[in-house]
Amino acid sequence: xxxxxxxxxxxxxxxxxxxxxxxxxxxxxxxxxxxxxxxxxxxxxxxxxxxxxxxxxxxxxxxxxxxxxxxxxxxxxxxxxxxxxxxxxxxxxxxxxxxxxxxxxxxxxxxxxxxxxxxxxxxxxxxxxxxxxxxxxxxxxxxxxxxxxxx
Amino acid sequence: xxxxxxxxxxxxxxxxxxxxxxxxxxxxxxxxxxxxxxxxxxxxxxxxxxxxxxxxxxxxxxxxxxxxxxxxxxxxxxxxxxxxxxxxxxxxxxxxxxxxxxxxxxxxxxxxxxxxxxxxxxxxxxxxxxxxxxxxxxxxxxxxxxxxxxxxxxxxxxxxxxxxxxxxxxxxxxxxxxxxxxxxxxxxxxxxxxxxxxxxxxxxxxxxxxxxxxxxxxxxxxxxxxxxxxxxxxxxxxxxxxxxxxxxxxxxxxxxxxxxxxxxxxxxxxxxxxxxxxxxxxxxxxxxxxxxxxxxxxxxxxxxxxxxxxxxxxxxxxxxxxxxxxxxxxxxxxxxxxxxxxxxxxxxxxxxxxxxxxxxxxxxxxxxxxxxxxxxxxxxxxxxxxxxxxxxxxxxxxxxxxxxxxxxxxxxxxxxxxxxxxxxxxxxxxxxxxxxxxxxxxxxxxxxxxxxxxxxxxxxxxxxxxxxxxxxxxxxxxxxxxxxxxxxxxxxxxxxxxxxxxxxxxxxxxxxxxxxxxxxxxxxxxxxxxxxxxxxxxxxxxxxxxxxxxxxxxxxxxxxxxxxxxxxxxxxxxxxxxxxxxxxxxxxxxxxxxxxxxxxxxxxxxxxxxxxxxxxxxxxxxxxxxxxxxxxxxxxxxxxxxxxxxxxxxxxxxxxxxxxxxxxxxxxxxxxxxxxxxxxxxxxxxxxxxxxxxxxxxxxxxxxxxxxxxxxxxxxxxxxxxxxxxxxxxxxxxxxxxxxxxxxxxxxxxxxxxxxxxxxxx
Ligand code: FES
Ligand code: FES
Numbered sequence: 001x002x003x004x005x006x007x008x009x010x011x012x013x014x015x016x017x018x019x020x021x022x023x024x025x026x027x028x029x030x031x032x033x034x035x036x037x038x039x040x041x042x043x044x045x046x047x048x049x050x051x052x053x054x055x056x057x058x059x060x061x062x063x064x065x066x067x068x069x070x071x072x073x074x075x076x077x078x079x080x081x082x083x084x085x086x087x088x089x090x091x092x093x094x095x096x097x098x099x100x101x102x103x104x105x106x107x108x109x110x111x112x113x114x115x116x117x118x119x120x121x122x123x124x125x126x127x128x129x130x131x132x133x134x135x136x137x138x139x140x141x142x143x144x145x146x147x148x149x150x151x
Numbered sequence: 152x153x154x155x156x157x158x159x160x161x162x163x164x165x166x167x168x169x170x171x172x173x174x175x176x177x178x179x180x181x182x183x184x185x186x187x188x189x190x191x192x193x194x195x196x197x198x199x200x201x202x203x204x205x206x207x208x209x210x211x212x213x214x215x216x217x218x219x220x221x222x223x224x225x226x227x228x229x230x231x232x233x234x235x236x237x238x239x240x241x242x243x244x245x246x247x248x249x250x251x252x253x254x255x256x257x258x259x260x261x262x263x264x265x266x267x268x269x270x271x272x273x274x275x276x277x278x279x280x281x282x283x284x285x286x287x288x289x290x291x292x293x294x295x296x297x298x299x300x301x302x303x304x305x306x307x308x309x310x311x312x313x314x315x316x317x318x319x320x321x322x323x324x325x326x327x328x329x330x331x332x333x334x335x336x337x338x339x340x341x342x343x344x345x346x347x348x349x350x351x352x353x354x355x356x357x358x359x360x361x362x363x364x365x366x367x368x369x370x371x372x373x374x375x376x377x378x379x380x381x382x383x384x385x386x387x388x389x390x391x392x393x394x395x396x397x398x399x400x401x402x403x404x405x406x407x408x409x410x411x412x413x414x415x416x417x418x419x420x421x422x423x424x425x426x427x428x429x430x431x432x433x434x435x436x437x438x439x440x441x442x443x444x445x446x447x448x449x450x451x452x453x454x455x456x457x458x459x460x461x462x463x464x465x466x467x468x469x470x471x472x473x474x475x476x477x478x479x480x481x482x483x484x485x486x487x488x489x490x491x492x493x494x495x496x497x498x499x500x501x502x503x504x505x506x507x508x509x510x511x512x513x514x515x516x517x518x519x520x521x522x523x524x525x526x527x528x529x530x531x532x533x534x535x536x537x538x539x540x541x542x543x544x545x546x547x548x549x550x551x552x553x554x555x556x557x558x559x560x561x562x563x564x565x566x567x568x569x570x571x572x573x574x575x576x577x578x579x580x581x582x583x584x585x586x587x588x589x590x591x592x593x594x595x596x597x598x599x600x601x602x603x604x605x606x607x608x609x610x611x612x613x614x615x616x617x618x619x620x621x622x623x624x625x626x627x628x629x630x631x632x633x634x635x636x637x638x639x640x641x642x643x644x645x646x647x648x649x650x651x652x653x654x655x656x657x658x659x660x661x662x663x664x665x666x667x668x669x670x671x672x673x674x675x676x677x678x679x680x681x682x683x684x685x686x687x688x689x690x691x692x693x694x695x696x697x698x699x700x701x702x703x704x705x706x707x708x709x710x711x712x713x714x715x716x717x718x719x720x721x722x723x724x725x726x727x728x729x730x731x732x733x734x735x736x737x738x739x740x741x742x743x744x745x746x747x748x749x750x751x752x753x754x755x756x757x758x759x760x761x762x763x764x765x766x767x768x769x770x771x772x773x774x775x776x777x778x779x780x781x782x783x784x785x786x787x788x789x790x791x792x793x794x795x796x797x798x799x800x801x802x803x804x805x806x807x808x809x810x811x812x813x814x815x816x817x818x819x820x821x822x823x824x825x826x827x828x829x830x831x832x833x834x835x836x837x838x839x840x841x842x843x844x845x846x847x848x849x850x851x852x853x854x855x856x857x858x859x860x861x862x863x864x865x866x867x868x869x870x871x872x873x874x875x876x877x878x879x880x881x882x883x884x885x886x887x888x889x890x891x892x893x894x895x896x897x898x899x900x901x902x903x904x905x906x907x908x909x910x911x912x913x
Contacts, residue, residue, distance in 0.1 A: 001413065018413060021445045029388070029443040034380035035373025037567070038444075039517050040599040044853040047517060075373030082372035090371040094363045094819055097827055098233030099370035100377060100517040100567025125862040132853060134517045134568050135233045136830025138864040140823070 004064055008033070009077025019065035023057075024048045026064050027074060035075040035103050039132070046131030049104040050074045056111035058130075075103035078110060085151050086110055089144040097135035105131045109145045118149050209333045211292040211341065213266055214285070215244055221330030223250045223316055228260035228267035229277045230539050231366070232516075232569030233827070234883045235820030236277045238364045240285050242817055246357040247289025247350055248296075249313025250329070257365050262541025262561035270563075271540045273574050273683075274738065275783035275881025278816055282879045286349040294347045299335040300327050352814060352876055361819035366565065377567045378537035379521030383592040386523065387416060389585050390447040390596055392454050393436040393605050396846030397679045398426040398461035400435050408453035409439050414446025418454070419588045421581060426462065428680050429642050431547045433577045433584070434605055440589055444596050460846060466678040468511060468843040472611050475675050476506050479615035479632035483671030484648055486633075487659045487731045490667035492619075495628030499619035503702060507616070507695035508908040510840035512609040512684055513602070513856060518567020520597040524548075524582035531558040532586065536579050537566035544576035548583045559583075570831075571683040575607055603856050604848045607682025608841055610635040614695035619667075624707045626718065628667040633658050635691060640677035647674040649688065651734040657692030657782060657888060659731050660747060663700075663718035668730070679843060685831060686884035689782040690891065694909065697778035697892030702905065711777050711896070712760050715753075722750030738784055745784045745878065751811050752781060754873060755788040758809035762871045763790035773804070776897025780889035784880040786811040786873075789889040791865070793897040801898065801913040803833065803865035808886065810870065813877035821882050825870040828886025833865065834858040836891045837910050 039047030210216035231237035300318035423435025439450035612635035619628035727735035
């Protein structure tokens with residue numbers, strides 16, 4: 001076990017964990033932050049997406065020992081009051097069905113908009129293709145991203 | 152759906168459940184009236200609220216309560232897996248009640264069918280089964296509120312109405328909140344059900360409109376609680392190494408290396424059912440219990456297990472599918488007969504003979520199974536589970552632990568997808584057994600690999616259809632051979648043919664006016680666990696039949712939509728009873744209550760033709776395909792447009808659906824089910840397949856079991872809902888079956904190549 005100091009949603013957190021433990025399980029099991037979801041464990045589905053210094057990363061495949069001093073943002077910390085333009089657009093378009101993939105979808109979309117505030121449809125598709133939605137909400141996800149981008 | 156085995160044979164169950172609601176409510180009414188403080192009843196907390204003193208709660212039935220603070224709380228008793236049912240059923244009650252929807256609180260019921268009625272969330276029947284009970288529950292409460300207010304004001308109840316969680320006096324400004332009537336209601340007897348009148352459909356303000364789901368914001372902010380999100384003190388996490396082949400048993404094992412992994416505490420063996428595996432049993436396995444998920448996973452990898460792989464160890468699914476297809480060349484067991492197909496064949500001017508194959512599919516819900524169990528010192532157990540069928544899980548846990556039903560409390564979390572997978576209680580039993588063995592709360596966590604390797608799969612299938620045309624191009628004969636290992640075989644290996652229930656899903660209910668029809672089945676064995684996946688055998692049957700109809704239309708030189716309308720014939724109710732020997736099950740409903748009406752089918756077909764602009768002259772490089780299929784009592788027609796991009800990849804620019812599901816409750820969720828259904832079906836058609844070799848699943852994660860990603864999704868999905876006052880029917884499954892043949896027929900038009908096997912590549 002090693003001790004790590006992480007910055008998560010602007011707050012410093014001390015954890016001790018095996019160095020190979022993925023950030024996903026650090027968040028979920030050690031810090032009881034359940035917004036970040038487990039879907040595949042292999043960087044294939046995007047359910048576990050968080051930001052590391054504003055870049056979308058798959059926390060299931062990021063060992064804690066590689067996180068370093070970067071700022072981690074999770075869905076719980078994307079906005080203070082749940083009013084990030086994407087979150088608002090998500091509710092407006094009633095994007096979620098089961099909802100399980102949606103935190104990851106929003107985090108990937110937020111990283112996209114940060115880097116490219118007015119993405120084209122093709123750019124949205126390219127950025128979002130790592131996030132699976134088994135319920136089939138892709139079209140509403142796209143519309144919600146476009147709505148948020150237009151504001 | 153469990154209904155394919157037990158419920159279909161149990162047709163009275165639904166009506167029994169319906170009547171229970173009001174019987175239970177009388178008893179609960181008394182309980183609630185006598186409660187002064189605290190406690191937890193009917194899923195509603197009695198709270199105290201500061202200076203105003205105690206909040207008093209009144210519940211006229213198990214689904215509704217309001218307290219003196221004017222908080223209206225509605226119980227959602229069906230499982231939310233993405234259909235929006237947790238919103239739609241409360242909407243009906245709120246509308247009847249005249250409650251202020253923006254302030255409604257929705258509480259998820261625990262699994263208790265004696266109290267809430269049927270909770271088996273499956274078979275697209277939540278709205279169908281509970282539309283009337285929800286209306287009545289709301290109307291009863293409204294009736295009482297109005298009685299109370301009228302008495303207060305000394306007016307006739309007919310002078311009063313409800314709105315915004317208040318009772319209003321017509322043509323006056325007088326009003327009183329529901330909350331201010333609670334004290335009066337507590338001493339009021341429940342009304343005679345016959346005196347309670349539900350609203351006219353035209354009076355509804357929520358029903359029939361687009362209403363956002365209750366959980367949207369919680370989901371968008373990461374607060375919604377799914378199976379794995381419940382945390383209990385001292386909880387251990389379990390990962391289980393399960394039998395790699397169905398029926399395999401552990402001969403011996405060495406857990407020394409697993410126990411040496413930091414964080415691993417314990418290894419526990421789970422006795423599996425063997426063969427038959429059963430629908431309600433866990434597989435044999437060895438569980439590693441650890442203080443966190445990662446340690447459990449590493450511990451599991453370190454286990455050394457010697458397996459007796461059992462009789463399925465040589466199973467190869469590709470070989471079986473070939474053999475199944477070949478078996479259709481023989482005479483099978485006749486399941487429906489009209490006229491004389493053989494005579495039609497011998498006098499036919501032209502015969503089309505095609506075989507369609509589909510693979511096994513896994514559900515691959517985004518949330519892999521995760522269940523939490525807390526076995527307590529007193530022998531009771533509390534469960535948190537993303538379960539589609541909490542009552543089944545409850546009974547299965549009671550059985551597995553040898554305790555009584557009341558000792559099992561099951562809390563239903565949100566489900567990160569269900570599609571039929573989470574009806575099965577295997578994960579719930581695993582958690583309960585492990586918590587009992589470990590004497591701590593346990594979360595059983597499945598990985599994606601577990602999910603794909605140990606599913607209850609949608610069965611692979613071969614469908615051979617022989618169609619005959621006479622000299623004038625009339626379709627004179629239809630002979631469909633349906634073969635697939637049946638769901639029932641998972642519990643009973645002697646079940647070698649598809650059941651009547653499974654055949655009634657799009658095969659024996661072939662609706663077209665063809666003078667000679669023969670439907671036959673052939674034997675096939677289950678070598679894995681077969682279950683039900685969104686729309687079940689409708690997938691196989693609609694794919695084959697609707698692709699064949701397209702091929703027949705081409706052979707006859709007619710337009711497939713014209714042909715469908717022509718062959719549906721006059722507007723009338725079909726009855727398959729005689730030709731199936733009384734074996735047509737109509738999704739568990741009486742055919743008189745939910746007829747198969749050709750007029751309604753034609754109407755959705757005409758609507759989709761119009762909305763998709765079917766007769767348009769398409770730009771070259773684009774093509775349209777059509778299919779129509781009724782399932783789960785809902786009529787659906789679908790047109791899919793396809794084209795190829797510059798790299799030769801197939802693009803689906805447009806999908807048009809027309810649906811008649813009777814009264815539409817939450818029209819936004821109807822649309823979202825169709826949008827999602829089209830995407831789900833695109834995966835089935837083009838990207839997903841489970842295969843077995845040496846008895847083991849050959850796909851492991853989303854790299855080898857692929858589901859579509861955003862760029863592959865249809866770009867535009869239009870859903871046209873036919874306005875209707877007919878009884879409501881479900882929409883969770885019906886979008887899937889017609890989509891696949893509509894897509895395949897479009898692809899044929901684009902490429903000139905017919906599709907006979909899924910998943911197909913272009
Ligand atoms: S869980 Fe991390 S990408 Fe799937
Ligand atoms: S909403 Fe269910 S997986 Fe995306």
